Amino acid sequence: MQKSYRAPNPGANRPWFIIDAKDRPLGRLAVVVANKLRAKDLPTFDPSVDAGAFVIVKNAALVKLTGNKEEQKTYQRYSGWRNGLKTFSAATMREKHPDRMIMEAVWGMLPKNNIARKMMTRLKVFASEVDGGMLAAQKPVEITL
Numbered sequence: 223m224q225k226s227y228r229a230p231n232p233g234a235n236r237p238w239f240i241i242d243a244k245d246r247p248l249g250r251l252a253v254v255v256a257n258k259l260r261a262k263d264l265p266t267f268d269p270s271v272d273a274g275a276f277v278i279v280k281n282a283a284l285v286k287l288t289g290n291k292e293e294q295k296t297y298q299r300y301s302g303w304r305n306g307l308k309t310f311s312a313a314t315m316r317e318k319h320p321d322r323m324i325m326e327a328v329w330g331m332l333p334k335n336n337i338a339r340k341m342m343t344r345l346k347v348f349a350s351e352v353d354g355g356m357l358a359a360q361k362p363v364e365i366t367l
Contacts, residue, residue, distance in 0.1 A: 236274070239275055243282050292316075
């Protein structure tokens with residue numbers, strides 16, 4: 223009898239998922255994406271095994287922010303130099319880098335370790351629609367929230 227179960231690393235057999243971010247609240251979208259990347263939705267979840275899927279998020283520029291977050295929510299970047307801290311509002315971030323809004327929200331929901339850095343490489347975020355022919359070989363499954 224086996225005392226404990228260790229999920230195998232899926233290797234090249236990872237599934238691909240597409241999620242449409244149009245009119246979805248940012249936090250709720252990030253929870254679904256983070257759970258797919260970590261494989262928390264699988265019965266064989268093990269925090270020490272990287273068994274998550276590839277996730278493609280499309281229409282990142284159309285993600286919804288509730289309340290007054292469009293003007294009040296701030297993002298920060300630090301260059302490492304003196305006076306190198308730059309602060310942006312969510313409206314500015316959506317205009318310049320809408321993909322980073324989702325990337326930073328998902329990163330905040332993952333553990334801060336080497337496995338999480340690998341998980342983030344499997345997250346693909348696009349500001350607009352995705353060309354279906356570009357991802358045909360991966361056979362992605364569309365997820366509706």
